[in-house]
Amino acid sequence: xxxxxxxxxxxxxxxxxxxxxxxxxxxxxxxxxxxxxxxxxxxxxxxxxxxxxxxxxxxxxxxxxxxxxxxxxxxxxxxxxxxxxxxxxxxxxxxxxxxxxxxxxxxxxxxxxxxxxxxxxxxxxxxxxxxxxxxxxxxxxxxxxxxxxxxxxxxxxxxxxxxxxxxxxxxxxxxxxxxxxxxxxxxxxxxxxxxxxxxxxxxxxxxxxxxxxxxxxxxxxxxxxxxxxxxxxxxxxxxxxxxxxxxxxxxxxxxxxxxxxxxxxxxxxxxxxxxxxxxxxxxxxxxxxxxxxxxxxxxxxxxxxxxxxxxxxxxxxxxxxxxxxxxxxxxxxxxxxxxxxxxxxxxxxxxxxxxxxxxxxxxxxxxxxxxxxxxxxxxxxxxxxxxxxxxxxxxxxxxxxxxxxxxxxxxxxxxxxxxxxxxxxxxxxxxxxxxxxxxxxxxxxxxxxxxxxxxxxxxxxxxxxxxxxxxxxxxxxxxxxx
Numbered sequence: 219x220x221x222x223x224x225x226x227x228x229x230x231x232x233x234x235x236x237x238x239x240x241x242x243x244x245x246x247x248x249x250x251x252x253x254x255x256x257x258x259x260x261x262x263x264x265x266x267x268x269x270x271x272x273x274x275x276x277x278x279x280x281x282x283x284x285x286x287x288x289x290x291x292x293x294x295x296x297x298x299x300x301x302x303x304x305x306x307x308x309x310x311x312x313x314x315x316x317x318x319x320x321x322x323x324x325x326x327x328x329x330x331x332x333x334x335x336x337x338x339x340x341x342x343x344x345x346x347x348x349x350x351x352x353x354x355x356x357x358x359x360x361x362x363x364x365x366x367x368x369x370x371x372x373x374x375x376x377x378x379x380x381x382x383x384x385x386x387x388x389x390x391x392x393x394x395x396x397x398x399x400x401x402x403x404x405x406x407x408x409x410x411x412x413x414x415x416x417x418x419x420x421x422x423x424x425x426x427x428x429x430x431x432x433x434x435x436x437x438x439x440x441x442x443x444x445x446x447x448x449x450x451x452x453x454x455x456x457x458x459x460x461x462x463x464x465x466x467x468x469x470x471x472x473x474x475x476x477x478x479x480x481x482x483x484x485x486x487x488x489x490x491x492x493x494x495x496x497x498x499x500x501x502x503x504x505x506x507x508x509x510x511x512x513x514x515x516x517x518x519x520x521x522x523x524x525x526x527x528x529x530x531x532x533x534x535x536x537x538x539x540x541x542x543x544x545x546x547x548x549x550x551x552x553x554x555x556x557x558x559x560x561x562x563x564x565x566x567x568x569x570x571x572x573x574x575x576x577x578x579x580x581x582x583x584x585x586x587x588x589x590x591x592x593x594x595x596x597x598x599x600x601x602x603x604x605x606x607x608x609x610x611x612x613x614x615x616x617x618x619x620x621x622x623x624x625x626x627x628x629x630x631x632x633x634x635x636x637x638x639x640x641x642x643x644x645x646x647x648x649x650x651x652x653x654x655x656x657x658x659x660x661x662x663x664x665x666x667x668x669x670x671x672x673x674x675x676x677x678x679x680x681x682x683x684x685x686x687x688x689x690x691x692x693x694x695x696x697x698x699x700x
Contacts, residue, residue, distance in 0.1 A: 219241045219264075220241075220259060220265070221238060221241065221272055221631065221662075222237075222238050222256075222267065222268070223237055223238070223267045223268075223270050223271060223272035223633060224267070224269055224270060224271065224647075225636075226249060226623065227271050227273040227651070228273070228622055228623035228624065229274055229603060229604055229607050229621065229622040230621075230623070231622075234251065236252045237250065237272065238250065238251070238252045238255035238256065239255075239272055239629075239631060240262060241631070241664070242667075243667055244629055244667040245627065245629055245667065246625055246626065246627050246628075246629050246631075248625060249623055265662075267635075267661060269637035270633040270634055270635050270636060270661055270662075272631060273603075273632060274621055274622050274623055274630060274632075275333065275335065275631060275632045275665065276332050276333045276334065276335075276554075276610070276632070277333070277334070277553060277606065277607060277610025277611050277613075277616075277621060278328060278333045278335065278337065278556055278565065278567060279526040279553035279554060279610045279613050279614060280337055280503075280526040280528055280555025281324065281557070281558065281565065282339065282340075282558035282560070283321035283324035283338050283344070283345040283348050283349075284308070284317050284321050284341065284344045284345055285320065285559070285560045286320045286324035286558070286559055286560075287316070287323065287691050287695070288304060288308075288320075288558070288560035289563055291307070291560065292560055297456050297458060300535065300561075307698070308341075311694070312691070312695075314342055314344065316694075317342055317344035318344045318347045319687045319688060320691070321345045321348035322347070323684060324559065324565065325348040325349060325354050325679075326352060326676060327565045328352075329352060329353075329354065330663070330671060331565050331568075331657035331660060332634060332660040333565065334620070334664070335355040335357075335620060335665075336349070336354055336357075337357040337450065337526070337555070338356060338357070338358050339361050340359065341360075343360075346384055346387060346418075350392070350395070350418070351395060351678065351679065352670065353417070353665055353670045354670075355417040355620065355630060355665050357419045357421055357616075358418065359449070359450040360380050360381050360384065360420065360421070360423065361425050362374075362376070362423070362424055362425065363425050363429045363430065364429075364431060365474065365479045366478075366480075367433050367434075367480070369431070369434070370431055370433035370434040371437070374434065377422060377441070381422065381445075385420065419447075421442070421447045421449060422438055422450075423449065423450040424449070424497070426455070427453060427488045427491055427492065428459050428463075428470045432495060436495055436496065438497075439495070439496065439497040439499075442501070443499075447501075448614070449497070449502045450505060451492065451502060451503070453492060453504045453507060454487065454488040454489055454506060454508055454510055455505070455506035455507075455532075456509075458470050460488070460509050462483065463483055463485075463491055464483060464486065464487070465483060466483035487514055488509075489507070489510060489511075489514035490511075490514065492504075498523050500522035500523065502523040503523070503524045503613060504523055504526070505526040505528065505555065506540070507527075507540050508537045508540050509537075510540075510541065510544075515544055515545070515550070518548070518550055519548045524550070524551040524552070524615075525540075525545060525613065526553055526554075526613065527540050527552055527555065529570055529573035529574055530556065530562045531557035531561040533573070534562060534563075539577055539578055540577070540579075542574060542577040542579050542580070542597070543577070543597075546597065551612045551613045552605060552613055553605065553609050553610030553613035553614065554567055554570045554609070555570070556570060568657060571603065572602070572652065574597075574605055575597065575598075575599070575652065575653075577597075580596055580597055599646075599649045599651075599652040603648055603651060607621050607622065609621075629664055629665075629666060631664045632662060632663050632664070633661045633662035634651060634660055634661065635659045635660075640654055641654040661673060
C-alpha cells in the first residue's frame with residue numbers, strides 16, 4: 219500500500235512536499251517523493267490524501283481509559299474531593315461491563331484524534347478489552363494500591379494474579395470479547411486476530427507515594443525487575459502529596475488517620491522518597507512531576523527514568539505546571555499525556571502540544587526587569603511535535619518501533635487534513651499541525667498497517683452502539699445516590 223500526501227512529516231528527518239509512504243504488512247517499507255515511490259512500487263495499491271500531512275501517529279504516554287464516562291462529572295472540586303468522588307463512582311456505581319464501555323469510548327476518541335499508542339494505568343482490566351477491540355497499540359500498567367504496610371504481601375499476590383489473568387485473556391482473545399466488532403473488522407488480517415499481543419505491552423503501576431506503602435513499592439519493584447516489565451508511578455502531582463511526604467500534614471494525612479494508616483513522613487520530596495526506596499529505574503515512567511526540586515531533576519536524570527507531561531490536566535486540577543525547560547535542559551526522556559478526560563475533558567494531543575509550547579517555564583525575566591520574554595528558540599513547533607510522537611516513544615522505550623517515519627518501523631501513521639480555513643495558509647506543515655490543527659482534522663489512523671479510521675469511519679467499532687451504551691451509563695450516574 220502506498221499512502222500519498224501533500225506533505226510527509228517523518229519527525230526524525232525534515233518534512234517534504236508531495237510525498238509517499240510505502241506500507242507492507244505491518245511495517246514501513248519505504249518513503250520519499252511521490253513520483254519516485256510510485257515508479258518504484260507500481261504494483262502497490264494507492265491511497266491518496268491530497269490535502270493532508272502524513273506523519274507518525276501520536277503517542278499518548280498517560281491516559282486512564284476506564285474513566286472516560288466521568289468526563290464533566292467531577293467539575294469544580296478540590297483535588298482530594300475529586301479523587302474521593304471518582305473512587306466512589308468507579309467502585310460503587312459502575313459495573314465492570316460499564317467500565318469496558320467507558321474505556322472503549324476513550325479508545326475510539328484516541329483513534330479519532332490520531333493517537334496510535336496509549337500508556338494506560340488500569341485497575342480493573344477494562345482498558346485491555348478496549349485496546350484489543352479497537353486495535354490501538356498500548357502499554358497497560360496493572361495498578362495496585364495500599365498504604366498499609368501489613369497488606370503488602372497480600373496486595374502483591376493479588377497484583378501478580380491479575381497480571382497472569384491479563385496474559386491469559388490476551389491469549390484467549392477474541393473469545394472473551396464483551397463488545398462486538400463491526401462487520402468492517404474484516405479488514406483485520408489473520409495475524410492481528412491471532413496475535414493481539416504484538417501491539418500490547420503489560421506493566422505494573424504502584425499508583426503513587428500516597429496510595430502505596432514502602433514495602434509494597436519495593437516488592438512491586440522486585441517483581442517488575444524479575445519479570446522485565448515497565449513501571450508507571452504518579453509522582454509529585456499535588457501540593458497535598460508534598461504536604462504528606464514532607465510534613466505529614468494535609469487532607470491525605472487526615473484520611474490516613476480516619477483509615478488507621480500508620481504513616482511516618484520521610485521529610486523529603488516524592489522523587490527523593492521513591493529514589494530512597496530504590497524504585498526509580500530506566501524502565502520507570504513518572505507521571506506529572508509538577509513539584510520538583512533541583513535535586514529531583516538530577517535523580518531522574520541519573521536513573522534514566524522517563525516522565526509523562528500532562529499540561530492541561532495539571533492546570534485544570536489546580537496543580538500548576540511542570541518545569542518543562544528544566545526537564546529539557548536535563549535531557550530527560552519526556553512524552554506528552556492527556557491524563558483521563560475526567561481531568562482534561564478531551565484526548566486531543568494537538569491541545570497538549572500547544573500547552574507545552576506555551577509552558578510558563580519558557581518565560582524569563584528581561585535584564586532590565588521590565589517584564590518577561592519568551593525563550594522562543596528553546597522550544598518550537600518542531601520540538602512540540604516530537605514530544606507528541608518520537609519523544610513519547612522514547613519515554614515508553616519503544617522508539618525502535620514507533621514514533622517516526624523510518625524504514626522497518628511499525629506502520630503507525632496518520633493523515634491530517636490541512637486544507638480547512640483554520641489551518642490555511644500553510645507555510646510549514648509542522649507549524650500548521652502544532653499551532654492550528656485539531657483532532658477533528660484527522661482523516662486516517664493506521665496501527666501496524668491496519669486502518670482503524672478511514673475518512674471519518676471507525677473500522678472496528680460500531681459507534682452508534684457504543685454511544686447508546688454510554689447514554690445509558692450517563693442516566694445511571696445521574697440517578698446514583700450522593
